[in-house]
Amino acid sequence: xxxxxxxxxxxxxxxxxxxxxxxxxxxxxxxxxxxxxxxxxxxxxxxxxxxxxxxxxxxxxxxxxxxxxxxxxxxxxxxxxxxxxxxxxxxxxxxxxxxxxxxxxxxxxxxxxxxxxxxxxxxxxxxxxxxxxxxxxxxxxxxxxxxxxxxxxxxxxxxxxxxxxxxxxxxxxxxxxxxxxxxxxxxxxxxxx
Amino acid sequence: xxxxxxxxxxxxxxxxxxxxxxxxxxxxxxxxxxxxxxxxxxxxxxxxxxxxxxxxxxxxxxxxxxxxxxxxxxxxxxxxxxxxxxxxxxxxxxxxxxxxxxxxxxxxxxxxxxxxxxxxxxxxxxxxxxxxxxxxxxxxxxxxxxxxxxxxxxxxxxxxxxxxxxxxxxxxxxxxxxxxxxxxxxxxxxxxx
Amino acid sequence: xxxxxxxxxxxxxxxxxxxxxxxxxxxxxxxxxxxxxxxxxxxxxxxxxxxxxxxxxxxxxxxxxxxxxxxxxxxxxxxxxxxxxxxxxxxxxxxxxxxxxxxxxxxxxxxxxxxxxxxxxxxxxxxxxxxxxxxxxxxxxxxxxxxxxxxxxxxxxxxxxxxxxxxxxxxxxxxxxxxxxxxxxxxxxxxxx
Amino acid sequence: xxxxxxxxxxxxxxxxxxxxxxxxxxxxxxxxxxxxxxxxxxxxxxxxxxxxxxxxxxxxxxxxxxxxxxxxxxxxxxxxxxxxxxxxxxxxxxxxxxxxxxxxxxxxxxxxxxxxxxxxxxxxxxxxxxxxxxxxxxxxxxxxxxxxxxxxxxxxxxxxxxxxxxxxxxxxxxxxxxxxxxxxxxxxxxxxx
Numbered sequence: 001x002x003x004x005x006x007x008x009x010x011x012x013x014x015x016x017x018x019x020x021x022x023x024x025x026x027x028x029x030x031x032x033x034x035x036x037x038x039x040x041x042x043x044x045x046x047x048x049x050x051x052x053x054x055x056x057x058x059x060x061x062x063x064x065x066x067x068x069x070x071x072x073x074x075x076x077x078x079x080x081x082x083x084x085x086x087x088x089x090x091x092x093x094x095x096x097x098x099x100x101x102x103x104x105x106x107x108x109x110x111x112x113x114x115x116x117x118x119x120x121x122x123x124x125x126x127x128x129x130x131x132x133x134x135x136x137x138x139x140x141x142x143x144x145x146x147x148x149x150x151x152x153x154x155x156x157x158x159x160x161x162x163x164x165x166x167x168x169x170x171x172x173x174x175x176x177x178x179x180x181x182x183x184x185x186x187x188x189x190x191x192x193x
Numbered sequence: 194x195x196x197x198x199x200x201x202x203x204x205x206x207x208x209x210x211x212x213x214x215x216x217x218x219x220x221x222x223x224x225x226x227x228x229x230x231x232x233x234x235x236x237x238x239x240x241x242x243x244x245x246x247x248x249x250x251x252x253x254x255x256x257x258x259x260x261x262x263x264x265x266x267x268x269x270x271x272x273x274x275x276x277x278x279x280x281x282x283x284x285x286x287x288x289x290x291x292x293x294x295x296x297x298x299x300x301x302x303x304x305x306x307x308x309x310x311x312x313x314x315x316x317x318x319x320x321x322x323x324x325x326x327x328x329x330x331x332x333x334x335x336x337x338x339x340x341x342x343x344x345x346x347x348x349x350x351x352x353x354x355x356x357x358x359x360x361x362x363x364x365x366x367x368x369x370x371x372x373x374x375x376x377x378x379x380x381x382x383x384x385x386x
Numbered sequence: 387x388x389x390x391x392x393x394x395x396x397x398x399x400x401x402x403x404x405x406x407x408x409x410x411x412x413x414x415x416x417x418x419x420x421x422x423x424x425x426x427x428x429x430x431x432x433x434x435x436x437x438x439x440x441x442x443x444x445x446x447x448x449x450x451x452x453x454x455x456x457x458x459x460x461x462x463x464x465x466x467x468x469x470x471x472x473x474x475x476x477x478x479x480x481x482x483x484x485x486x487x488x489x490x491x492x493x494x495x496x497x498x499x500x501x502x503x504x505x506x507x508x509x510x511x512x513x514x515x516x517x518x519x520x521x522x523x524x525x526x527x528x529x530x531x532x533x534x535x536x537x538x539x540x541x542x543x544x545x546x547x548x549x550x551x552x553x554x555x556x557x558x559x560x561x562x563x564x565x566x567x568x569x570x571x572x573x574x575x576x577x578x579x
Numbered sequence: 580x581x582x583x584x585x586x587x588x589x590x591x592x593x594x595x596x597x598x599x600x601x602x603x604x605x606x607x608x609x610x611x612x613x614x615x616x617x618x619x620x621x622x623x624x625x626x627x628x629x630x631x632x633x634x635x636x637x638x639x640x641x642x643x644x645x646x647x648x649x650x651x652x653x654x655x656x657x658x659x660x661x662x663x664x665x666x667x668x669x670x671x672x673x674x675x676x677x678x679x680x681x682x683x684x685x686x687x688x689x690x691x692x693x694x695x696x697x698x699x700x701x702x703x704x705x706x707x708x709x710x711x712x713x714x715x716x717x718x719x720x721x722x723x724x725x726x727x728x729x730x731x732x733x734x735x736x737x738x739x740x741x742x743x744x745x746x747x748x749x750x751x752x753x754x755x756x757x758x759x760x761x762x763x764x765x766x767x768x769x770x771x772x
Contacts, residue, residue: 005222022355025222026215029198114753139754144530147362147369161362162215163371163569165551165744167762169340169354169378174693175718176340178356180759183549183746185362307560332561337723356762358551358744360569367500368525373566376553376742391608408741411608412601415584533748533755547748548601549757555726555740555764562726564742571748 004028004052011048012077016070018046019110019136022166023184028052030188031106031134036060038104040126042094042119043111047075047087053108054084061086063101067093067113095122107133116145120189124156127191133157137185146187157189197221197245204241205270209263211239212303212329215359216377221245223381224299224327229253231297233319235287235312236304240268240280246301247277254279256294260286260306288315300326309338313382317349320384326350330378339380350382390414390438397434398463402456404432405496405522408552409570414438416574417492417520422446424490426512428480428505429497433461433473439494440470447472449487453479453499481508493519502531506575510542513577519543523571532573543575583607583631590627591656595649597625598689598715601745602763607631609767610685610713615639617683619705621673621698622690626654626666632687633663640665642680646672646692674701686712695724699768703735706770712736716764725766736768 008021019027033039033053037060041050044064054062064075064087075089090097095118103126112119112135123133137143143161150159165183169176201214212220226232226246230253234243237257247255257280259265268282283290288311296319305312305328316326330336336354343352358376362369394407405413419425419439423446427436430450440448450473452458461475476483481504489512498505498521509519523529529547536545549571553564587600598606606628612618615638620629623643633641643654643666654668669676674697682705691698691714702712716722722740729738744762748755 005225022219022357025219029218029222032198139751139756140526140530140533140748141754144526147526151364151367161369163360163362164215165358165746165759167356167744169356169719172718174344175720176354177718178762180744180761182759183757332558332563333555333719333723333726334561337719340719358553358566360551362526365525368527370525371569373551373568375566376564391611408605408743412604415604415608418584537750537753547755549746549748550601551744553742555742560730562740 004056006048006052011046011051012074012081013046014070014074016046016068016074018048020166020181023136023164023186024049024052026164026186027108027134027136028056030186031108031132033057033106037106038102039063040065040098040101040104040107040123042107042109044075045071045110047071047078049108049110050075050087051078051082051084054087058086060105061088063088063090065090065092065094065097067091094119098122098126101126103128105131107131109133109135112142116142117149120149120153124153124191129191129193131191133189135187135189137187138182143185143187150187150189156192158192159187159189161185161187197249199241199245204239204244205267205274206239207263207267209239209261209267211241213359213374216329216357216379217242217245219357219379220301220327220329221249223379224301224325226250226299230299231295232256233258233291233294233297233300233316235300235302237268238264238303240271242301242303243268243280244271244275244277247280251279253298254281256281256283258283258285258287258290260284287312291315291319294319296321298324300324302326302328305335309335310342313342313346317346317384322384322386324384326382328380328382330380331375336378336380343380343382349385351385352380352382354378354380390442392434392438397432397437398460398467399432400456400460402432402454402460404434406552406567409522409550409572410435410438412550412572413494413520413522414442416572417494417518419443419492423492424488425449426451426484426487426490426493426509428493428495430461431457431496433464435494435496436461436473437464437468437470440473444472446491447474449474449476451476451478451480451483453477480505484508484512487512489514491517493517495519495521498528502528503535506535506539510539510577515577515579517577519575521573521575523573524568529571529573536573536575542578544578545573545575547571547573583635585627585631590625590630591653591660592625593649593653595625595647595653597627599745599760602715602743602765603628603631605743605765606687606713606715607635609765610687610711612636612685616685617681618642619644619677619680619683619686619702621686621688623654624650624689626650626657628687628689629654629666630657630661630663633666637665639684640667642667642669644669644671644673644676646670673698677701677705680705682707684710686710688712688714691721695721696728699728699732703732703770708770708772710770712768714766714768716766717761722764722766729766729768735771737771738766738768740764740766
């Protein structure tokens with residue numbers, strides 16, 4: 001069984017932006033999800049991360065929080081396609097949409113609107129000690145807010161952050177030339193206490 | 194259980210160059226190793242890839258081929274540290290050192306000296322159909338030779354290739370600044386027939 | 387005569403961090419300095435940018451503002467080495483150190499401490515309409531503050547911003563391998579009114 | 580007067596690929612073109628490099644070699660637009676098209692088809708000692724051939740090479756997000772003897 005690394009082309013996508021395979025792999029691996037984990041996927045988009053998280057946490061459960069109806073449909077379609085049942089789609093926006101959910105072992109934040117601080121406050125309450133929050137930040141404002149929060153909450157979280165850039169080689173006749181993918185910041189926050 | 198994603202700092206390293214965590218994760222994931230797989234790790238270095246591959250292929254076996262005695266010692270030390278037993282260290286240089294080994298399901302090539310074509314010829318004989326060879330190329334000459342071989346062997350292999358660059362954010366007082374890691378090309382070749 | 391592009395190794399450097407050649411070239415070119423221009427170089431460091439700016443503005447003048455005594459010495463040594471006389475070294479920290487200076491045609495900000503907003507306010511007063519401010523930002527906090535200021539002052543400035551990453555190929559025996567240089571954000575702000 | 584750094588949007592482009600501003604700046608600066616220089620621009624495309632080279636070499640001359648009729652038209656249109664007269668458009672393919680040209684002080688190679696070795700042989704004959712050849716390589720095969728040639732001709736040329744990647748920040752509502760530009764290798768070869 002393959003735990004993560006589904007090709008981008010295998011997901012049903014519509015026009016909703018999707019995390020690219022390499023970023024998905026790094027995000028999921030850095031989250032250190034175990035088979036029986038409860039995982040929040042906040043801003044689940046097409047559900048590509050939720051699907052792979054659910055296959056890793058095959059005895060646990062993934063809560064896919066998404067506010068966009070087009071995204072919600074895609075998550076459900078992808079669940080059918082990949083025959084994954086341990087995802088509960090939560091329609092709405094974090095932090096509000098997190099209200100009734102059980103505590104969790106890992107959190108992935110792909111989209112936070114402008115509520116990042118409030119989301120991280122609640123995530124800290126819900127997450128087990130040693131649990132990990134992985135944030136994918138594609139804007140300067142989001143990585144900046146994220147670092148500002150984590151620096152102000154050094155007693156609650158340790159963190160590390162990377163920027164990743166992938167260039168895909170594309171064959172054009174006898175040549176292979178680089179086709180750039182937009183870079184992304186991946187932040188790993190680990191709950192200390 | 195964590196399948197891959199051990200931190201770089203946890204490996205015993207000496208002065209042997211080591212694949213960085215993010216590249217290790219992408220390499221292992223793209224290899225699509227299954228629990229009972231036979232894996233070759235050619236140019237195993239410190240054994241960081243072998244250790245993680247052996248934990249994924251926990252019912253299978255990893256052959257760690259390494260010509261450098263310092264590397265061989267490190268692989269053995271890391272096996273002890275991570276309590277991994279399903280690695281067989283093969284002292285020597287590919288392709289010669291591959292002589293007595295059983296057929297395989299996945300191959301990782303971190304170092305090939307100048308014998309890449311000969312290694313890929315033998316790897317093709319040994320690999321199952323649908324099996325994957327993942328090559329990490331840090332020099333222009335290696336990525337170029339690798340693509341030349343794969344273009345000349347289109348009937349035997351499909352391939353895709355990416356370049357990955359990671360910048361690690363480093364906290365310096367109130368600031369987070371990027372610390373660049375050298376980029377690498379990761380090639381995935383899939384045996385067609 | 388070469389207008390910009392002095393090799394890094396030609397500057398006297400000490401232990402003061404120096405803008406790398408490629409970033410220096412892009413910074414100076416985006417500043418669109420003319421021969422008779424008055425230029426501020428804020429956070430001048432070793433003076434590498436000031437030296438090149440002074441050679442372009444050979445009928446004008448460069449004010450090199452630097453608070454670090456080691457930097458001030460290096461700027462003076464580099465002025466001697468490159469026989470450049472149209473630089474006035476201003477010891478101190480912006481915005482205070484900008485007090486007595488004449489109006490200007492171009493501004494380069496390599497280091498701003500934590501006074502970026504105050505500096506940009508004064509720079510706007512001093513800069514001619516159509517004049518350019520080029521900011522080199524190596525931290526997330528600086529690029530973020532810079533963008534926040536420019537978004538809040540859309541009536542005063544237009545802007546564009548890039549991130550640049552350079553990998554230098556290093557010959558190692560028969561191979562050429564990439565040696566990564568830390569990436570940097572370069573912001574160009576153009577005074578509208 | 581601005582010596583280089585024309586915005587991409589100012590050039591007439593059609594569908595011919597154009598070197599991006601930052602790469603154009605680095606290429607021209609590394610070429611160290613002087614006012615009275617003779618410059619070859621081999622594979623001139625839209626002429627964006629030729630136009631800027633001709634403004635630097637305003638007392639000299641640029642030979643823009645291009646085989647594609649659409650490119651040749653664009654070069655001529657851009658010459659009119661930027662009122663540059665010291666460019667001679669040479670229709671054809673190097674090395675053949677270099678036949679009747681005078682010796683030169685600097686050479687820029689943006690496109691070489693598959694004749695790179697032959698082109699570099701002739702360029703070496705024509706170039707002054709200390710003169711520079713700048714090669715823009717967007718494919719693995721081209722950078723590889725280029726390095727192979729330069730390694731085989733160490734007595735004739737010194738070289739350095741970089742890979743440059745630019746991400747352009749794009750404002751989307753309240754956010755600035757990176758928009759990746761394809762990376763490129765820039766090789767500088769300096770004629771020794």
